[in-house]
Amino acid sequence: MKALRWYGRNNVRVESVPDPGIVNPHDAIVRVTSTAICGSDLHIYDGYIPSMQAGDILGHEFMGEIVEVGPEVRSLRPGDRVVVPFTISCGACFFCKNELWSLCDNTNPNAWMAEQTYGYSPAGLFGYSHAFGGYAGGQAEYVRVPFADVGPLKVPAGIPDDRLLFLTDIFPTGYMAAENAGIRPGDTVAVWGCGPVGQFAIKSAWMFGAGRVIAIDRVAERLRLAEQEGRAESINFETNRDVTGQLKQMTGGRGPDCCIDAVGMEAHGGSSLDAMYDRVKQAVRMESDRAHVLREAIQSCRKGGTVSLAGVYGGFIDKMPMGAAFNKGLTLRMGQTHVPRFLKPLLRRIEEGEIDPSFVITHRLPLDEAPAAYRMFREKDDGCIKVVLTP
Amino acid sequence: MAAADRRGPGGWLGRTSDKNVHQWERAASVAAGAALSGLALWRRGWTGVALALAGGDLLWRGLSGNCWCYRLLGVNTARTGAGRRAVMRHRESIKVEHSVTVDRPVEELYRYWRRLEHLPRFMEHLVSVHELDGHRSRWVAKAPAGRTVEWEAEIISERENELIGWRSLPGSEVATAGSVRFAPATGGRGAVVAVSLAYDPPAGPLGAAVARLLGEEPARQVADDLRRFKQVIETGEIATNEQVLSEAGAP
Ligand SMILES: NC(=O)c1ccc[n+]([C@@H]2O[C@H](COP(=O)([O-])OP(=O)(O)OC[C@H]3O[C@@H](n4cnc5c(N)ncnc54)[C@H](O)[C@@H]3O)[C@@H](O)[C@H]2O)c1
Ligand SMILES: [Zn+2]
Ligand SMILES: [Zn+2]
Numbered sequence: 001m002k003a004l005r006w007y008g009r010n011n012v013r014v015e016s017v018p019d020p021g022i023v024n025p026h027d028a029i030v031r032v033t034s035t036a037i038c039g040s041d042l043h044i045y046d047g048y049i050p051s052m053q054a055g056d057i058l059g060h061e062f063m064g065e066i067v068e069v070g071p072e073v074r075s076l077r078p079g080d081r082v083v084v085p086f087t088i089s090c091g092a093c094f095f096c097k098n099e100l101w102s103l104c105d106n107t108n109p110n111a112w113m114a115e116q117t118y119g120y121s122p123a124g125l126f127g128y129s130h131a132f133g134g135y136a137g138g139q140a141e142y143v144r145v146p147f148a149d150v151g152p153l154k155v156p157a158g159i160p161d162d163r164l165l166f167l168t169d170i171f172p173t174g175y176m177a178a179e180n181a182g183i184r185p186g187d188t189v190a191v192w193g194c195g196p197v198g199q200f201a202i203k204s205a206w207m208f209g210a211g212r213v214i215a216i217d218r219v220a221e222r223l224r225l226a227e228q229e230g231r232a233e234s235i236n237f238e239t240n241r242d243v244t245g246q247l248k249q250m251t252g253g254r255g256p257d258c259c260i261d262a263v264g265m266e267a268h269g270g271s272s273l274d275a276m277y278d279r280v281k282q283a284v285r286m287e288s289d290r291a292h293v294l295r296e297a298i299q300s301c302r303k304g305g306t307v308s309l310a311g312v313y314g315g316f317i318d319k320m321p322m323g324a325a326f327n328k329g330l331t332l333r334m335g336q337t338h339v340p341r342f343l344k345p346l347l348r349r350i351e352e353g354e355i356d357p358s359f360v361i362t363h364r365l366p367l368d369e370a371p372a373a374y375r376m377f378r379e380k381d382d383g384c385i386k387v388v389l390t391p
Numbered sequence: 392m393a394a395a396d397r398r399g400p401g402g403w404l405g406r407t408s409d410k411n412v413h414q415w416e417r418a419a420s421v422a423a424g425a426a427l428s429g430l431a432l433w434r435r436g437w438t439g440v441a442l443a444l445a446g447g448d449l450l451w452r453g454l455s456g457n458c459w460c461y462r463l464l465g466v467n468t469a470r471t472g473a474g475r476r477a478v479m480r481h482r483e484s485i486k487v488e489h490s491v492t493v494d495r496p497v498e499e500l501y502r503y504w505r506r507l508e509h510l511p512r513f514m515e516h517l518v519s520v521h522e523l524d525g526h527r528s529r530w531v532a533k534a535p536a537g538r539t540v541e542w543e544a545e546i547i548s549e550r551e552n553e554l555i556g557w558r559s560l561p562g563s564e565v566a567t568a569g570s571v572r573f574a575p576a577t578g579g580r581g582a583v584v585a586v587s588l589a590y591d592p593p594a595g596p597l598g599a600a601v602a603r604l605l606g607e608e609p610a611r612q613v614a615d616d617l618r619r620f621k622q623v624i625e626t627g628e629i630a631t632n633e634q635v636l637s638e639a640g641a642p
Contacts, residue, residue: 026627106621
């Protein structure tokens with residue numbers, strides 16, 4: 001089959017590799033009909049996720065048709081159409097039973113690697129480095145999906161892939177970011193990052209009853225999408241350097257009640273001091289993550305407010321404004337999305353026409369053109385916001 | 392699990408030596424550190440303090456070849472590839488203890504473990520265990536270079552749903568003992584399984600083989616064994632990232 005493989009920093013290729021097969025009794029093989037490139041893939045593409053190996057197959061946002069199931073699979077049959085969460089969950093451990101699906105105890109074959117860095121290992125993920133399991137990803141023609149009865153959701157015919165694909169990650173991720181933000185009716189919600197995750201966080205903030213949403217980015221077409229589709233007010237952090245001051249002004253001196261970081265470890269900070277510091281330290285690998293947005297969100301948040309992190313952090317950051325977080329009594333919530341928890345409720349919203357997630361798609365390309373698509377998405381060329389690939 | 396994962400990719404290995412920062416990076420660190428420290432002299436207040444701190448970190452890392460951030464991430468850019476030495480020295484006994492919480496009642500876990508023939512399913516260094524009678528059993532383990540070592544063992548203590556203890560019969564080539572304890576976890580959250588394993592390598596070539604029975608990192612080996620035990624019990628299978636069924640069958 002064809003698959004997109006990683007060979008190092010900014011180096012990915014589409015190559016021919018052996019087809020996957022059933023290995024464990026709860027496996028299924030999915031023939032991919034649509035797959036997407038995620039901001040999380042860019043962290044790998046840019047070389048910031050350790051424990052990648054040359055030849056690894058990337059991709060964790062994919063859907064398709066079941067072509068084969070293992071002997072213990074009960075709820076799926078060949079021919080079924082499914083969306084597949086990017087998190088792999090066993091359904092039987094303490095964490096799965098408590099709906100903390102991305103923290104599953106039993107799906108990371110390389111748990112020891114993650115334990116070294118994090119103390120305990122989270123769930124295995126598709127196409128996301130060996131520390132997260134070393135599973136082959138979904139930017140491919142076929143994928144081996146473990147525990148097929150647990151994560152994947154059967155979806156009805158009649159709704160096109162474009163509207164369903166983002167159930168695999170970014171729609172639930174934006175939604176969980178809003179849920180974690182503890183939004184109460186009338187709250188002002190600030191969202192850093194107007195990439196696909198930010199766009200879904202904005203839409204979801206309204207679903208939780210936000211009174212006002214303020215979006216922050218510097219890419220014109222992304223800010224425009226946040227205004228038009230997301231009905232958000234916007235701040236361009238490049239023309240308006242003092243984001244914290246601007247937010248204070250816009251909120252009558254109080255600050256946003258809820259702050260969502262939808263940027264993560266590769267934040268741009270222009271010439272701000274902490275951003276310079278991060279750049280130097282990240283360049284010589286003394287700090288793994290650039291935390292400009294996280295610091296800014298903590299600084300900007302109103303007293304007693306909540307900072308919710310959807311943007312991914314991988315390792316260590318310096319100069320955390322812990323004093324601000326502590327003395328303002330902030331709540332911080334974060335984590336890889338517990339995708340299965342959100343699949344059915346969000347599918348219902350799609351079916352009822354409340355949201356059409358395809359609004360973020362700007363490019364549809366064949367899988368063969370994935371290397372160019374990565375470059376374009378990274379550079380935000382050609383107004384690129386979200387790329388969907390067809391194998 | 393892919394063979395490469397067993398060895399571990401370059402980035403996240405457990406072994407750390409004193410120096411984990413590559414030569415050129417050390418030079419770069421010194422340069423960047425000196426630059427930041429220099430810049431700090433020109434800035435005042437918190438700005439200067441922050442730059443001086445970063446500069447100091449970098450200088451120290453460059454000069455010592457040691458980075459705490461790498462240490463915790465398990466990154467070692469100083470290692471060139473070869474030169475990993477076996478951790479186990481000859482003629483020292485190996486003793487490892489580890490525990491795991493499994494979301495099942497003690498009775499079920501005890502019953503599974505008491506059938507010693509189940510052990511090779513999750514203990515990677517074992518090839519087979521055959522129960523000869525209610526108390527004695529024959530164990531075959533993998534040794535380096537594709538060989539095997541064998542011994543007979545007996546159960547020396549047994550308390551239903553609480554404890555199983557075994558040791559090799561006197562006179563066996565391999566002196567080994569082990570125990571597993573079962574206890575209900577706090578709050579009705581399954582059971583805690585605590586394992587203790589010891590191998591006492593004899594002198595001579597067999598000693599080297601026994602010293603390597605649990606691999607280069609015995610503690611990790613036993614931790615991984617218990618993780619597999621938990622997976623088998625909770626899910627009925629062992630997680631793997633293999634793409635196709637290997638000839639040996641399911642992991
Ligand atoms: N928690 C999860 O489970 C999960 C799932 C998917 C994605 N993510 C993460 O969410 C983040 C966003 O993903 P995406 O697909 O939208 O990525 P993206 O790269 O398309 O979007 C990031 C956006 O942040 C903007 N940005 C950069 N610096 C900024 C700053 N200082 N202030 C405001 N905006 C800034 C960029 O201009 C860009 O538009 C990534 O870190 C990704 O890894 C997390
Ligand atoms: Zn994603
Ligand atoms: Zn689980």
